[in-house]
Amino acid sequence: MLKNGFFSGVFGTDLHSPRGAWEAVRIAGLSNTVTVAMFDTDQATIDALRSDFVDIVIAQHPYEMGQKCIEYAVAASKGDTASIPTRSATGYSVITRENVDTEEAQQAIYSND
Incomplete structure (x- = not known):
């Protein structure tokens, strides 16, 4: 980073890999x-x-993922596989310092509670 001087950003595609970067x-x-x-x-x-070590976080919506998973499992158990889509978007939240305290952002943060 310091040696080459042209490094302007990094994007980590999961929860753990960008920790070394930040x-x-x-x-x-x-x-x-x-x-x-x-x-x-x-x-x-x-x-x-x-x-200020991370600038932006793209957060999945794990609750919605689980909800759809159960919905599709129930449909499959009833033999209704035709109603189960091949792909299903559950959305995401873009979290920044400016919106981190909003309800939407807080709901997207993983919690052990």
Whole structure:
């Protein structure tokens, strides 16, 4: 990052891989220079977002995923496979420092509760 000087951003495609990236950005003092974006979120990610180490998080909607899963399982158990789509979008939330405290963002943050 420091050696090449052309590094402007990183995108992590899961919950765990970008952690090394945001730690490297933090250690290098480049939080205001390198954009860190990631997919999925937990409390550690939100803490990094609030601390300016992560800039944007794309969060899935796990509740909706589970809800659709049960709905499709019930349909399949009744032999109604025709009503089960091949693909089913459950949505996502874009979480930033500006909207992290909104109800929508809070519902998309993974919780152990």
